[in-house]
Amino acid sequence: MAKEFPVEIGVVYEGERIRKDNMRVELGGTKVPYKAELVQSRAMDEIEDGKITVKGRDLKDMEEGGRYPFVILVEVAGKEVEKDLEAVIERRIHDFSNYVEGFMHVNQRYDIWCRVSKKSFQKGFDSFTYLGQALIKLFKAELPIIEKIQITFMTEEEDVKPFAENAREIYEARDARARALSDDDVDEFYGCVLCQSFAPTHACAITPDRISLCGAINWFDGRAAARVDPKGPNFKIEKGELIDPEKFEYTGINKMIKEKSLGENERFWLHTMFGYPHTSCGCFEAIAFFIPEVDGIGICHRNYHGETVIGVPFSTLATQTGGGKQLDGFLGIAIEYMRSPKFFKTDGGWNRIVWMPKFIKEQVQDAIPEELYDKIATEEITTDINELKQFLEEKEHPVTERWVEEAVLAAEELEVIPMSEAFAGTRLILKNARIHADKVIIRRR
Amino acid sequence: MHAFAVSGKGGTGKTVLSALIIRELTKKGVVLAIDADADSNLPDVLGAEVEGTVGDIREELLQKKCKLPPEYTKDVWLEGKTYEILSENNGFDLLVMGRPEGPECYCMVNNLLRRIIDMLSQNYDYTVIDSEAGLEHISRRTTIGVQDMVVVADGSQQSFDTASRIKNLADELGARFDHIYLVLNKTKTPDIKRAEMTGLTFLGLIPYDPDIEKACYNGVPLPEHSKAAASVHELLEKILQR
Numbered sequence: 001m002a003k004e005f006p007v008e009i010g011v012v013y014e015g016e017r018i019r020k021d022n023m024r025v026e027l028g029g030t031k032v033p034y035k036a037e038l039v040q041s042r043a044m045d046e047i048e049d050g051k052i053t054v055k056g057r058d059l060k061d062m063e064e065g066g067r068y069p070f071v072i073l074v075e076v077a078g079k080e081v082e083k084d085l086e087a088v089i090e091r092r093i094h095d096f097s098n099y100v101e102g103f104m105h106v107n108q109r110y111d112i113w114c115r116v117s118k119k120s121f122q123k124g125f126d127s128f129t130y131l132g133q134a135l136i137k138l139f140k141a142e143l144p145i146i147e148k149i150q151i152t153f154m155t156e157e158e159d160v161k162p163f164a165e166n167a168r169e170i171y172e173a174r175d176a177r178a179r180a181l182s183d184d185d186v187d188e189f190y191g192c193v194l195c196q197s198f199a200p201t202h203a204c205a206i207t208p209d210r211i212s213l214c215g216a217i218n219w220f221d222g223r224a225a226a227r228v229d230p231k232g233p234n235f236k237i238e239k240g241e242l243i244d245p246e247k248f249e250y251t252g253i254n255k256m257i258k259e260k261s262l263g264e265n266e267r268f269w270l271h272t273m274f275g276y277p278h279t280s281c282g283c284f285e286a287i288a289f290f291i292p293e294v295d296g297i298g299i300c301h302r303n304y305h306g307e308t309v310i311g312v313p314f315s316t317l318a319t320q321t322g323g324g325k326q327l328d329g330f331l332g333i334a335i336e337y338m339r340s341p342k343f344f345k346t347d348g349g350w351n352r353i354v355w356m357p358k359f360i361k362e363q364v365q366d367a368i369p370e371e372l373y374d375k376i377a378t379e380e381i382t383t384d385i386n387e388l389k390q391f392l393e394e395k396e397h398p399v400t401e402r403w404v405e406e407a408v409l410a411a412e413e414l415e416v417i418p419m420s421e422a423f424a425g426t427r428l429i430l431k432n433a434r435i436h437a438d439k440v441i442i443r444r445r
Numbered sequence: 446m447h448a449f450a451v452s453g454k455g456g457t458g459k460t461v462l463s464a465l466i467i468r469e470l471t472k473k474g475v476v477l478a479i480d481a482d483a484d485s486n487l488p489d490v491l492g493a494e495v496e497g498t499v500g501d502i503r504e505e506l507l508q509k510k511c512k513l514p515p516e517y518t519k520d521v522w523l524e525g526k527t528y529e530i531l532s533e534n535n536g537f538d539l540l541v542m543g544r545p546e547g548p549e550c551y552c553m554v555n556n557l558l559r560r561i562i563d564m565l566s567q568n569y570d571y572t573v574i575d576s577e578a579g580l581e582h583i584s585r586r587t588t589i590g591v592q593d594m595v596v597v598a599d600g601s602q603q604s605f606d607t608a609s610r611i612k613n614l615a616d617e618l619g620a621r622f623d624h625i626y627l628v629l630n631k632t633k634t635p636d637i638k639r640a641e642m643t644g645l646t647f648l649g650l651i652p653y654d655p656d657i658e659k660a661c662y663n664g665v666p667l668p669e670h671s672k673a674a675a676s677v678h679e680l681l682e683k684i685l686q687r
Contacts, residue, residue, distance in 0.1 A: 014564075015564035015565070015567060015568070016568060017528070017568040019475065019533060019538060020533040021533075021535070021536075030529060087516045091516075091518075094521065106524060106525045106528050107521060107522075107524075107525035108521050109514075109517060111525060113525065113528070171514065174516065175514040175515060175516065178514070178515040178516050179515055181515075194552040194553060194556055195550075195552050211511075212553075214549075214552060214553060215510060215550075216510050216519070216550065216553035217519075217553055218515060219515075220515050220518050221518045221519050221520070221553075223518075224518040224520055224521070225518075225520065228520070228560075229560075233556060283550030283552055284550075285549075302548060302549070303548070335511075336511040
């Protein structure tokens with residue numbers, strides 16, 4: 001740097017709010033239609049390392065109290081810099097620019113909102129070149145994979161508008177990739193213990209295919225929170241080994257849950273409600289419940305006030321499900337989880353869902369396989385288990401295929417010899433009986 | 446940053462007292478005013494324009510949580526919105542908490558809000574929280590260390606009972622206040638003995654002031670100078686000297 005840097009740089013300035021009274025200029029923000037920030041990875045020879053370009057009016061030529069369109073374009077190159085890292089690097093613009101004394105940066109992407117303080121301006125922070133220098137220095141220090149970096153600022157609408165419009169397409173393409181991210185694509189999951197005040201043995205395992213039960217924290221939120229405060233309620237889980245590819249059991253998740261539940265629970269199978277299912281806090285958006293009579297799964301959401309097909313309302317189900325217990329056949333879930341490609345995959349996924357309130361059925365219609373949509377009952381079709389059974393049979397719901405495997409003993413007259421000593425010598429005769437049993441043991445006397 | 450909270454039974458005048466304290470403190474430094482009463486009147490009393498409340502953005506986030514782009518994380522979104530709804534005025538900024546919570550899960554959003562509001566408050570010389578008697582916002586949406594809690598009573602037994610309850614609640618919340626004061630407001634026959642029996646430190650009186658009453662009656666901001674403002678000035682000096 002030719003001149004001495006006019007202001008300080010440090011973590012202490014993070015969270016510095018520049019009030020309107022102290023503001024020299026505002027860049028972007030809600031009152032300016034076009035603004036954007038973008039990180040693009042380039043080939044090594046496409047970048048002139050350290051180059052800073054200011055296209056349009058620089059800080060010193062701006063009117064005091066004025067508002068201007070704004071673009072921050074960061075171009076990076078390096079052997080390990082991949083396209084997929086652009087979003088991660090872009091996120092750091094927020095952190096690093098906030099380290100600059102007298103510079104405020106809020107939001108991201110097409111929403112950025114910055115302010116420069118009068119005080120820093122008076123100290124000589126009168127060019128975006130200084131901001132560029134600070135960013136380059138911080139990016140290289142904190143992210144050593146960046147070997148070359150150049151930064152461009154734009155402040156005129158004629159440049160900012162087309163740039164922001166083009167950037168939107170890039171963000172959308174990135175979102176499409178992010179939505180397609182699966183558990184298999186990442187090495188780290190995230191955990192959440194925000195609800196331990198209600199459910200001390202509960203911890204959420206948050207993966208790309210499994211959003212938190214409350215529906216509020218996806219894998220990206222977990223990653224962001226864990227980076228801001230690694231010792232906080234959201235933390236990184238090393239994924240570890242996939243022990244069972246059908247039950248989705250990972251060593252890393254088992255280790256986490258054993259530790260966070262203080263030994264109460266030791267294993268999680270990620271995408272099933274049987275065996276060692278995930279636990280439920282109390283904050284889940286919906287509850288999935290097993291209906292043994294039809295060998296299917298029902299779902300009920302928090303705002304459904306009627307009775308479910310098993311005769312109890314959400315509130316009763318919630319008491320049974322919550323509290324961090326591992327419960328076969330009852331599981332709190334987020335509504336968004338129904339859109340996951342791994343939604344109850346172990347149990348048969350959507351092929352196993354037989355009943356849900358009309359409201360959520362319509363809400364997640366996009367996720368329900370088309371051929372199944374009319375085969376799933378709602379409260380408008382029935383809240384009676386026998387009627388549900390009939391309905392599923394009529395519609396040939398895939399669960400009915402499971403029914404044939406069930407042992408059905410039918411007889412006009414059946415003699416049963418009770419096994420217990422107390423009944424010795426008595427005979428039980430059942431007439432026109434149909435007995436359903438998981439297992440029938442017939443022993444020679 | 447020095448933080449004050451004002452609380453008390455409904456109708457005793459805590460919003461007016463908060464506003465007078467805020468006005469007084471702007472003479473000494475920059476103030477963050479937080480209206481934590483679900484029935485938000487502080488903006489009107491201060492004459493501040495407000496474009497939204499924390500309650501609004503909290504609900505908006507819960508409504509659209511799965512519609513935000515996956516990499517547009519909720520902490521950044523919420524911080525931006527909080528900054529946007531912050532009403533910027535001469536000498537003070539005002540944040541309105543707004544409506545109470547619904548049946549959804551607020552663990553995540555409150556956790557994020559605590560960090561945002563705590564960090565925001567570090568930018569000011571003073572923070573003044575106009576708080577409802579339940580102290581819910583103080584316990585759930587901020588961990589700002591409040592040094593001075595000022596409880597308002599109007600001379601009625603109920604207002605003294607509420608004051609005692611606030612003290613008990615504050616003790617249960619882990620004694621995060623250095624001092625809990627009682628102020629008697631707009632009473633014609635101040636009964637200081639009863640005020641002292643609440644167990645709170647009695648700070649002083651604010652006389653009935655027809656100018657304040659008139660402003661409230663007309664729904665306009667408080668007058669620049671008033672008898673009440675003069676006594677708040679004195680009470681504040683007492684607090685700040687301790």
